[in-house]
Amino acid sequence: SLKLPPDLRENIRDHFQLNHSSRMLYDETSILRMLTPQHVSEINKHKARGIIQMVPLLSIYEHREFAQSLSPYFQRVVMGDGEVIFRKNTPGDSIYFVHKGTVHFFNTANPDIKADHPARSAMTGSFFGEVSVLMGLNRTMTAITSSKSTLYRVEKRPLLDILEFYPGVKDRMMMAAESRFGFWEDLNDCNTPLGSLDD
Numbered sequence: 001s002l003k004l005p006p007d008l009r010e011n012i013r014d015h016f017q018l019n020h021s022s023r024m025l026y027d028e029t030s031i032l033r034m035l036t037p038q039h040v041s042e043i044n045k046h047k048a049r050g051i052i053q054m055v056p057l058l059s060i061y062e063h064r065e066f067a068q069s070l071s072p073y074f075q076r077v078v079m080g081d082g083e084v085i086f087r088k089n090t091p092g093d094s095i096y097f098v099h100k101g102t103v104h105f106f107n108t109a110n111p112d113i114k115a116d117h118p119a120r121s122a123m124t125g126s127f128f129g130e131v132s133v134l135m136g137l138n139r140t141m142t143a144i145t146s147s148k149s150t151l152y153r154v155e156k157r158p159l160l161d162i163l164e165f166y167p168g169v170k171d172r173m174m175m176a177a178e179s180r181f182g183f184w185e186d187l188n189d190c191n192t193p194l195g196s197l198d199d
Contacts, residue, residue, distance in 0.1 A: 044072040051099045051152045054125050057172070058097070066166040073162075075153040085143040085151070092132025092139050094155045098122050101149025105141040107184070120183070121146070131184070133159065134177045140184040 035043075048071035052058045058067040077096075079085070085096065088109040096103075104118035105128075119141065122128045132139050133156045163170040 041072055044074070047071075047076070048074045048152070051097050054099055055097050055127060056125060057127060057169075063166070063169055066162065066169045069162045069165070070154060070159070073154050073158045075155075077151045077153050079145045079149050079151065081145060081147050083145045085145065086129070086139050088140065088142045089138045092129060092137065092156070094153050095127060095129035095133050095159060096122075096143075097127045097152040097154075098124055099150040099152055100124055101151075102146045103128065103143050103149060103151075104146045105143055107141060109142055118146075130173050131177045131181050134174055135181060137181075140181065 045068065048067075051074060052067045052071065057063065058070070074097075079101075085103065086092070088107070090109075101124070103122040103126075105120045105122070107119050122143075128143065129139075131137060163173070
């Protein structure tokens with residue numbers, strides 16, 4: 001048998017408990033392939049209800065059609081405490097919406113970053129990763145979970161395609177991206193106070 005280090009065995013055990021403890025082990029993707037596109041669309045909308053209601057950007061009345069268009073592309077990601085979501089200076093291929101938990105951001109790509117203080121945090125109802133996706137930049141920070149977290153991931157290509165049909169939402173997200181990019185730029189120049197992404 002594999003003689004894995006104790007910390008790696010514990011991490012793998014936590015992963016299965018987080019992702020599979022409350023449901024049967026089956027290949028959901030294979031099952032969805034057997035259904036009609038209409039059925040798949042309805043299932044995806046149903047699964048996305050929780051995150052849409054949780055995130056102000058998606059839940060406001062004016063953005064309801066955008067949220068429904070985006071719902072088939074949500075990918076649920078469950079992560080344990082201390083897991084790296086992405087690292088600074090790597091390409092950005094998706095954005096994330098926080099359904100449950102907390103994500104800390106660090107101004108370093110160094111793997112040994114737990115000794116550093118987080119520059120900012122994203123909590124339930126927040127979204128992050130749009131700076132890289134919307135502005136065509138590499139990741140400006142390293143993102144790490146600080147608790148067991150449930151995130152919903154949307155890949156870059158479908159997001160950009162859908163935003164073309166919703167210029168109001170695109171403008172709002174771009175404003176958020178530009179504001180956060182300015183924060184990260186200032187952080188590289190001086191000591192900026194800590195805060196959440198929604199400050």
